[in-house]
Amino acid sequence: MLGAMDIPAHPAARILLIEDDERLAQLVADALAKANYAVTVCGDGLAGEALMRQETFELVLLDGHLPGKDGFDVLRDTRRDFAGRIVMLTARDDDIDQVLGLEGGADDYIAKPVAPRVLLARLKALLRRDALPAAHPIGEALHFGPLTLLPQSRELRLNGEPVVLTTAEYELLNFLAHRAGQVVSRDDIMQGLRGLEFDGLDRAIDARISRLRKKIGDDAQAPVRIKTVRGQGYLFAID
Numbered sequence: 086m087l088g089a090m091d092i093p094a095h096p097a098a099r100i101l102l103i104e105d106d107e108r109l110a111q112l113v114a115d116a117l118a119k120a121n122y123a124v125t126v127c128g129d130g131l132a133g134e135a136l137m138r139q140e141t142f143e144l145v146l147l148d149g150h151l152p153g154k155d156g157f158d159v160l161r162d163t164r165r166d167f168a169g170r171i172v173m174l175t176a177r178d179d180d181i182d183q184v185l186g187l188e189g190g191a192d193d194y195i196a197k198p199v200a201p202r203v204l205l206a207r208l209k210a211l212l213r214r215d216a217l218p219a220a221h222p223i224g225e226a227l228h229f230g231p232l233t234l235l236p237q238s239r240e241l242r243l244n245g246e247p248v249v250l251t252t253a254e255y256e257l258l259n260f261l262a263h264r265a266g267q268v269v270s271r272d273d274i275m276q277g278l279r280g281l282e283f284d285g286l287d288r289a290i291d292a293r294i295s296r297l298r299k300k301i302g303d304d305a306q307a308p309v310r311i312k313t314v315r316g317q318g319y320l321f322a323i324d
Contacts, residue, residue, distance in 0.1 A: 098143035098212050099123045103133035103159070104174065105151050109197070113146070116201035117208075130154030137163050143212060144170040147191075157189055164190035165249055170211050174199075190296070192253040193289055227262050229310070230324050232301060234262050241301075248300050257293050261311065261321040270318035294319060 100117055104110040105128040117124045125142070127133040130151035137145060137159075145167070149156045160171060173194040195207060227234040233242040239255055241248040250258065260277055261269060271290050294311055297303075303310045312320045 099125070099141065100208070101133065101136055101140075101142040101145045102126045103130065103145065103151060103156065104128065104148045106148075112201065113204065116205060120205050120209075128152070130156060130159050134159045134163055137167050142169050144172065144208060146172050146174055146195075146208075148174045149176065160189045160191060164251060168252070170252065172208065172211065190251045190254075192251070227265075229262070229265065229321075232310070234259065243301055250297075250300065253289075254293055254297055254300070257290070258297055261319060265321045266323045268314045268317050268320050273318065 100122050102110060102113055102117070102124055104113065104126070107128065110126050110128065114124045114126050125136065125140075127136055128151075131153035133145075133147070133151070134154060136142075147156045147159060151159070156173065160173065164171065170192045171190070173191045174197050175194050176197060192211060193207060195204060225236075227236070231244045233245075234240075235242070236259065239259075241250055241255065241258065256278055257274065260274060274290055294313075295305065298305055298308055298311055301310060310322055312322055314320050
């Protein structure tokens with residue numbers, strides 16, 4: 086079983102790879118190190134969770150099924166406290182894994198096996214979003230009925246009470262709220278938040294919308310705040 090090991094680099098970012106397949110872990114770690122990332126590799130869920138709590142990483146690549154502690158349980162138990170990105174590594178074409186990861190608050194999922202250059206492109210897009218200035222100026226609070234969005238502190242309040250959002254959830258809500266009253270396509274969202282084109286298959290946006298609706302009390306069957314416009318995208322409604 087893999088223990089924790091560091092792959093030296095002049096880091097652009099620190100990445101924690103929690104993966105028990107030693108061959109795959111080494112392949113991914115080598116690719117990340119060559120791309121100038123500092124990589125820590127761990128093959129156990131419990132040990133990986135401990136590292137997430139003890140050290141600072143910009144991004145965690147987390148296998149869905151791990152010894153020690155299941156990857157989805159690690160995601161669930163760390164999501165509120167971990168400030169960086171969490172990307173789930175899932176079995177190929179396993180929709181259940183993808184849904185579990187996205188509903189659990191993962192910022193993205195990547196199906197295994199994955200070509201190193203594809204993996205790097207996805208991770209660079211996520212990390213680049215953190216490094217870029219906001220797509221719109223940070224201004225005053227936005228009020229929508231019981232919802233108040235506070236861009237300066239990156240907070241959401243519902244009836245005055247704070248709502249816990251992941252980084253990805255906040256960014257999506259902020260993107261939609263600043264375009265309130267407009268229909269925004271999935272491609273607009275992908276381009277605005279990741280700089281990537283929507284491939285027609287990625288379910289991350291839909292899963293994140295579902296979670297946001299639950300957190301703001303929007304009826305999933307008949308939403309009034311974040312509406313689905315069939316064939317076009319989403320509409321953040323103005324009161």
